[in-house]
Amino acid sequence: MLSISMTHKVAIVGAGPSGFYAADGLLRANPDLRIDIIDRLPTPYGLVRAGVAPDHQGTKAVARQFDRLLANPNLRFCGNIDVGRDISWQALREAYDAVVVATGMVVDRKLGIPGEELPHVWGSWRFVAWLNGHPDFRQGPDLSAVRCVAVIGNGNVAIDVARVLAKSADEMAKSDIVPEAGATIAAAPIEEIRVIGRRGPEHASFTNNELAEMGRLARAVALVDPHALDGVMAPAADPTPEKLRKTRNLELLRGFSQNKQGDKPIALRFVFNTAPTSFDTADFDLVVTCIGYQAAEPLPSGEGVFAVGWARRGPSGTIPTNRADSHAVAQQLVAWLKDREPKSGADPLPPAIDAAGWHRIDKVELAAGAAQGRPRVKLTGWQALLDVAQG
Numbered sequence: 001m002l003s004i005s006m007t008h009k010v011a012i013v014g015a016g017p018s019g020f021y022a023a024d025g026l027l028r029a030n031p032d033l034r035i036d037i038i039d040r041l042p043t044p045y046g047l048v049r050a051g052v053a054p055d056h057q058g059t060k061a062v063a064r065q066f067d068r069l070l071a072n073p074n075l076r077f078c079g080n081i082d083v084g085r086d087i088s089w090q091a092l093r094e095a096y097d098a099v100v101v102a103t104g105m106v107v108d109r110k111l112g113i114p115g116e117e118l119p120h121v122w123g124s125w126r127f128v129a130w131l132n133g134h135p136d137f138r139q140g141p142d143l144s145a146v147r148c149v150a151v152i153g154n155g156n157v158a159i160d161v162a163r164v165l166a167k168s169a170d171e172m173a174k175s176d177i178v179p180e181a182g183a184t185i186a187a188a189p190i191e192e193i194r195v196i197g198r199r200g201p202e203h204a205s206f207t208n209n210e211l212a213e214m215g216r217l218a219r220a221v222a223l224v225d226p227h228a229l230d231g232v233m234a235p236a237a238d239p240t241p242e243k244l245r246k247t248r249n250l251e252l253l254r255g256f257s258q259n260k261q262g263d264k265p266i267a268l269r270f271v272f273n274t275a276p277t278s279f280d281t282a283d284f285d286l287v288v289t290c291i292g293y294q295a296a297e298p299l300p301s302g303e304g305v306f307a308v309g310w311a312r313r314g315p316s317g318t319i320p321t322n323r324a325d326s327h328a329v330a331q332q333l334v335a336w337l338k339d340r341e342p343k344s345g346a347d348p349l350p351p352a353i354d355a356a357g358w359h360r361i362d363k364v365e366l367a368a369g370a371a372q373g374r375p376r377v378k379l380t381g382w383q384a385l386l387d388v389a390q391g
């Protein structure tokens, strides 16, 4: 019988959390596998780098675990290869014994209402990708005359967007926000940020810590109309952890409802049971919609193709959610490979940015950060990233 130790080769497309957890699961199940983890960017870690808020460095620290995996000689980082553009999915399926689709799901979902295409209306992905230095999103919004902002949505991404807009330059000083974005936000004349949910406060999906942080901001005071909370309780039918989370959220919101604006310059207002029906420039100078994501294009499927992470489950779940999910799929994949003969043939990939190239970028960014007392200052242009990666 054939044994898997005859070096099967697996391509993982997408070097975000789900791709790395899949690599981890595969190498735990069979340390002899040869794995290529491919990403269209010259940098790994997906939304850990480009989505997670720049002032939440504790969350971004998960990247260190992934970095340690890159030291495994059987795991090869192949950056700057866009599957579909630089090599076809079919070519990958022919060259590798199995293909893992870990491409995530970040195209901004639309509300489908008039005015959504106006220049002051931004999807949350475009907005956070800008302030996190994604090289495809270097142009940010013009905030020079922005006084009133609407953040549409009641999840943690809405909280992230509102918080980063509300925080002072001092509060962002230890973040890795792109410096130009940080300066643009700090200079904006923002007076009001409204976080708008279409349902009641008992349905908001904020997590407790993220909501609590909104009550501790230096230049913004969190406010809620007390009437919006009258008689509201966590739905009895919810499972216990959900009920506890919602009950704590309601306590926090009740606390905010006691606040007075005082002398802080920004009012950070939570508004519930309100669904926008159109956008114009009369009410808000900037709108950021945080209502979820969709896939860019249909993903491949079929024999030997395994999806993980957001590409498999859709755009929900935190970084740790991807771990259990990817490990389970890795087990299935290893079982599937068990009695199959390993494929042979030449390396199908075009020239890539390897782990050494990424580490050159990392070193330059960390050094630039150290010079400013920040965790890192990112390179944001494609050419700069490629020049540094290529030494």
Ligand SMILES: Cc1cc2nc3c(=O)[nH]c(=O)nc-3n(C[C@H](O)[C@H](O)[C@H](O)COP(=O)(O)OP(=O)(O)OC[C@H]3O[C@@H](n4cnc5c(N)ncnc54)[C@H](O)[C@@H]3O)c2cc1C
Binding pocket: 013, 014, 015, 016, 017, 018, 019, 038, 039, 040, 041, 044, 045, 046, 047, 048, 051, 052, 053, 056, 059, 081, 082, 083, 084, 102, 103, 104, 105, 106, 128, 157, 160, 308, 309, 310, 311, 316, 317, 318, 319, 320, 322
């Ligand atoms: C704004 C935002 C903030 C978040 N904040 C938190 C947080 O604070 N804490 C938390 O736990 N979770 C957070 N999450 C959720 C977390 O980021 C996701 O659970 C996780 O990133 C999903 O991992 P993934 O690997 O499936 O996708 P991604 O992280 O999106 O990774 C997909 C990777 O695939 C690459 N790729 C895509 N298409 C191709 C292609 N054709 N060829 C090659 N490569 C390709 C992309 O470049 C990317 O690197 C946040 C999400 C968002 C959007």
